[in-house]
Amino acid sequence: MNPAQYWRSSKTWQKWLGKTGTVLSSSVVHVASAEFAACAPYSYALIDFGNEKHEFMGVDQEILAAGDQVQCVFRKMETPQLEALIPYGMKVQKIS
Amino acid sequence: MRISRPVGILSYGTYLPAFVVSGEEIERAQSKVGENLPGSLGVSQKTVPNQDEDTATFSVAAAFQATQRWAGSQADIGALFIGSESHPYAVKPTGTMVHRALGLSEDMALADLQFACKAGTQSLQVGTAYVLSEMAKVALAIGADTAQGRPGDVLEFTAGAGAAAYLIGQENILVKILATASVASDTPDFWRRPGQAYPEHAGRFTGGPGYFHHIALATQKILAETQLTPDQLDYCVFHTPNGKFPVTVAHQLGFTPKQLAPSLVVKNIGNTYAAASLLALAAVLDQAPAGAKVLMTSYGSGSGADCFLLETTPLLVQKRKSWRNLVQDQIERTNPISYQTYRRYTETTHQL
């Protein structure tokens, strides 16, 4: 992710931080794109937030299933390259 | 220095990651079973960050909890200081990510601090100064760390991870800041050069000339300035490099085990470095009654110490009734992982 893309997408963090929703469908990704390979296996889910739907990765190591209540949290999206901007973003975590 | 004008903690939040690795796991990995290091260190397990967590994600989580518990306006936050030994960038403050994630105002004084384990409390003090000087209406101070322990080293038993965030201001104060003082010197007990994955420490030298000297210095300064004796206080909080040093220094300075006990979360989370004293304080504030006087002294290797005299208000007790995820709740929901898993997560979090 280049600096301009990071900067534009970071403007959405505040909108999602702390928002809660219900998982509509979720899959555990075992074969991921190169930049997410270190996170695998991770959950990827379609979430219903009431007034809108959005897709998010689940936090590392957590398995999500349809019906789970989740909350948006601030995490690293992928393992950063040593010299690159750290790709932060939103993921979802089960609410216990 | 005694503070004559009203200033205090308006809200606070904490964050602990969900994984812990036990002292037994580390003992086995280090082939030190039978030496009872966890016992002698007073730390039975320590928190471990997930692969997708770091000091910035911790800081956001703790700060978010603080702002969620607060009825004030985020637009009034005009200063943001974060202390850590594991800032994700050498150049680009962790505060900038927190700023963006919370959507704070662009009118902001912001910087990262480093002073080993006292960087968090130093941030608290700087925030207090900004508020008192009216350079900011509200300040946000955070201590956060993903502490690093070299495999095989004794620090591996205690180097934990966590964050605590405090909002400081003058209106609707939950905990008054009555006095604060700091001491500093050049005492080379613990350091890390850039590019090094793990810190160096000077063994037993970190005790006497380091920890004990500076904590005593700062604490005695505050007690003298406020003309208080330990028996007139309700709680004490001392930095927790392990579960034993705070017990020893509390005794040396004339405090009782009862005054210290609620702050000893170190037993279950390890030394969270720049977050340690602030997390210990949060554990005390999570259960203290109104009108309780709390003395907190943190210690940062290199060396220095910050001391605060605080007093809880009825507003704290009232607000706390609706709070969730207190420090103890977060400790209770942690899950144990194996040593191998701990090592794998740590390698990913600590890319250098």
Place this chain on the structure above:
Amino acid sequence: MKISILGSSITDFGELWDKSLEDLFASAIDGALQHAHLDSKDIEAVFVANMAAGSLNHQRQLNALVAQHFPHYPPAMRLEAACASGGVAMLAAEYALLAGQFKTVLVVGAEKMTDVSSPELTNILSSAAYSATEQGSTFPTLYALFAQHHMHKYGTTRRQLSSVVVKNHLHALDNPHAQFHKKLTIEQVEASAVVATPLHLLDCSPITDGAAAVILTTNAVSKKPTILGWGQGQDSLDLAGRDSLDELRATRQAAEKAYTAAQLSAKDIQVAEVHDCFTIAELFAIEDLGFVPKGQAGRATENSLTTYGGQVVVNPSGGLKASGHPTGATGVKQVAYLAQLLEKQQYQYGLTHNVGGSGATAVVHILGGTS
């Protein structure tokens, strides 16, 4: 105005190391011209389908790349809609013919996918998703979300998904150009590595090089298959924007428009090439195209309704799974394959179904036989 398919050609599909992208285009074009008994100069315009040559092969301006294969450089344009590139290229050609701009045109789709590494390819393909909001997804992941939902809501089973693979691999034995000529069992499908739960490696169409071309004309010809109708459906780029995970609405809309134009209905279709990029996609397809009621696709496939002797022969070529899926070529290959079956008078009404990405775009064509 009647549109006839004068000629068609499909190259071998597979890992074709000695064929460049240009070689693939040339091969399909020459084959179609030969089949149609036409000279290059007879082609008045060319419509090129390709998804990702800019990233895969560092080659853009494909319209010019293809036009220069003809001595007279006919006007050419390239169409892209991810895996539905072929379908939309067909539509562009049809619109131009109906507008009277041209009388005889060629549509060619090609993709050269195997030169880049697998991680690089996954990354390139993932750009067909919504990059702003679907970070962390891969195509198998997005279809896996559909699969989880379909299994949960309609009781579709793992075995029913596997039966799609078994059927299509059996069908491919009759397709000389297919990437795989290998029977597979349910057990083999389920023993393959998990890609994104519940989809395994063998639930996924492969990476393929290949090309296909068709020549369309509005001139009066006889004994050639015709295009009876078409339709395009459009929906949100990302899954979050869809009304529900129950269906691919774009498919249903495209099919409705095509059936109306052709004055036919689902029960008239005897043979169909549908977009089985993943096994679950074929199950959605046969429901959304109206062949079986919603939720029944798994059962229908398991009970052999979609193979020879059943209700409709689905994916006689082996589909994307067994015949291969060069993404830009598939939409054209589907038309070419059915045209060839219809020309041999094996069927009277056929349907092709081509989808882009996770279902944002769908194109359906209905073809009529020669009798």
